[in-house]
Amino acid sequence: MTERTTGVYGYEGPPCVDHEGHIYYEPDILREEYDIEPVPADRRLEVVVSGGSMGGLFTAHALGQSGHDVDVFERTERGEMRGRGAGIVPDPELLLYMERHGLVEDRDEVSVVMDRLDYLDHDGSVRESRPYTIRSTSWDTFYRPLRDAVGEDAYHMGTGVVDVTREDRTATARFEDGGSATGDLLVAAEGYGSRTRERLLPDVELQYAGYVAWRGIIPERELPDDLAEHLGEAFVIYHGPDFQILTYPVPGAEGSTERGDRRVNLVWYENVPTGEELDDLLLDRDGRQREGALPPGKLRPEIRERQNRLARATVPEPLTRYVQTLDDLYIQCIYDLKVPRMVFDRVCLLGDGAFFVRPHMAAGTSKAAADGFTLAEAISTHPDLSTALEAWEASQLELGDRLVEMARQRGDRYIGRF
Ligand SMILES: Cc1cc2nc3c(=O)[nH]c(=O)nc-3n(C[C@H](O)[C@H](O)[C@H](O)COP(=O)(O)OP(=O)(O)OC[C@H]3O[C@@H](n4cnc5c(N)ncnc54)[C@H](O)[C@@H]3O)c2cc1C
Structure with a gap:
């Protein structure tokens, strides 16, 4: 559709249809060019x-x-920023900016390109596979070159x-x-x-949105072959009754986008009411009560077991195996x-x-x-x-x-x- 329409959010632009079939208006966050002289x-x-x-x-x-x-x-102290944000699906213009300014040589080489969205059924089969091009990168894809460009003397950790x-x-x-x-x-x-x-x-x-994102990441080669083959290739989605799981491949820890070197990233949104239940998830393994997020490496073993049990009870079998294979899970609360x-x-x-x-x-x-x-x-x-x-x-x-x-x-x- 090319006709320009007044959008529902006061934005003028062409309407789009998302992967669920809902109409939305392209957010138009970045431009291709900025007049920075x-x-x-x-x-x-x-x-x-x-x-x-x-x-x-x-x-x-x-x-x-x-x-x-x-x-x-x-x-943050030196050495502790690495790998912070796991997978990032960036706007294409952001990769263009990186390429134009010599921050990456070739945007195709720093991103994993997926060509489909696979919706899973509860039995683990693919209910629907939709053609859809998505590029994923990771937080490090941006962090490392930007920090180098800003320069050691100007970046104070x-x-x-x-x-x-x-x-x-x-x-x-x-x-x-x-x-x-x-x-x-x-x-x-x-x-x-x-x-x-x-x-x-x-x-x-x-404003707490009423749910958290469980996040995790694992090298493709540490997954069983059948999982690596599927999750290393497609953007996979499962909708539960009150949760949603997304997995997608991202570049490897050293930036490689080759099959076998990539990692598979998890985002698992789960409704968790505020109060005791949320506080319990955010109490870290050293006994410190966290707020808003539980960083990598801090999940208590009993909470990890809770999540494995929840996966076994509610999540399709391939994703349950994937979750159980992850070394670590961490939590980010979702806010407005x-x-x-x-x-x-x-x-x-x-x-x-x-x-x-x-x-x-x-x-x-x-x-x-x-x-x-x-x-x-x-x-x-x-x-x-x-x-x-x-x-x-x-x-x-x-x-x-x-x-x-x-x-x-x-x-x-x-x-x-x-
Ligand atoms: C589950 C999840 C998935 C996401 N996926 C995507 C995605 O696919 N694509 C996408 O575009 N975005 C995604 N995001 C969002 C993205 O991670 C953030 O929007 C982005 O990191 C915001 O950058 P920021 O610099 O504003 O804040 P942050 O990344 O939070 O950085 C703030 C920095 O400031 C430092 N800091 C804080 N206080 C101080 C202080 N007093 N003095 C000095 N330093 C301080 C912190 O240590 C931190 O390094 C996702 C977020 C979540 C939670």
Whole structure:
């Protein structure tokens, strides 16, 4: 369908049909081109970025294209970021950006291309196989080259920002170790639990969506042959009565996309009410009560056994075997989050720290990148920083709001029952 129609979310674009047959409107997160030009020396900014994951790194890279001097501060200690986000299904434009800027040589070589969606029946057979092209990558596909491009001297690990202050035309980040950094602009890309957002917008709260995502990943070659053959090739979906399981192949730990070297990624959405049940899942193996997520390596053995039992009772046999083969499972709670503002003098919020979009749109990384690209673009195309930030905020508030609503509707339709 080529006719342009006014979309249900206030977005004008052609309607699409998703893999479930529902009509939706292409979220249009990233463009193919951004007008990010080098700025004259007297307009170069000192920029402090708090948070060195997707939002922080894409922002730092894009601002660096204009010649701004950017320092990124990441609270995680060196060596602990690796493999953080497992599989990522990126927007094609994101891979194009990586290729154009020499961050990857060839986007085809860093992504696994699947050509079908397989829906499983409860007996494990393929109920329906639909032609559908999807590319998957992993968090490392972006993290490593971006961090290298930002440079060792500008990427400061183990440096958590504990406070942010706003001065006349500057902002300052204070670190756990007592140090500080002042910039013409401070970008907080701190993820959904952003402390800077909590301080700037104390009334804004994360809304738990009523379900969690269980995640896991395993090298293809550690799977039994029949599973490796199927799960290593297709995007596999199973809908249970109040849960949904997705598996898809992603590049191997060293980035290889060859058959046999890949890994198979799990996302298992399960309804879990708040209170005792959720707290129990998030109590880690060292006795520490976690909130919002249970990181890899921290699941208690009895919870792992709970999940294996649940799989045996409710999940098709091939996926049960797959789940049981995974060395580790970890948990991410799913939230909705919207902010009414993203700019506070010389401080701005972006990525998941501003709008947390439920993962059903596979939009979070692209949105975090879009926030960074459009920020760099606004600064290079507006006459001064204040008008640039004003224009940037208006466009990204609209995008964030639209995506949160679209993802909420999808999630509630597929999983949420609370
Ligand atoms: C189950 C699941 C599946 C997903 N699948 C996809 C997908 O297929 N495609 C996709 O595009 N997206 C996907 N996403 C979303 C994607 O992972 C996020 O949207 C993206 O990582 C957001 O990037 P960010 O930089 O804003 O936040 P984060 O990645 O959360 O990074 C925030 C960073 O800031 C650091 N930090 C926090 N506070 C401080 C501080 N005070 N000082 C210094 N550093 C700090 C943190 O350590 C972290 O490194 C998925 C998410 C989930 C939960």
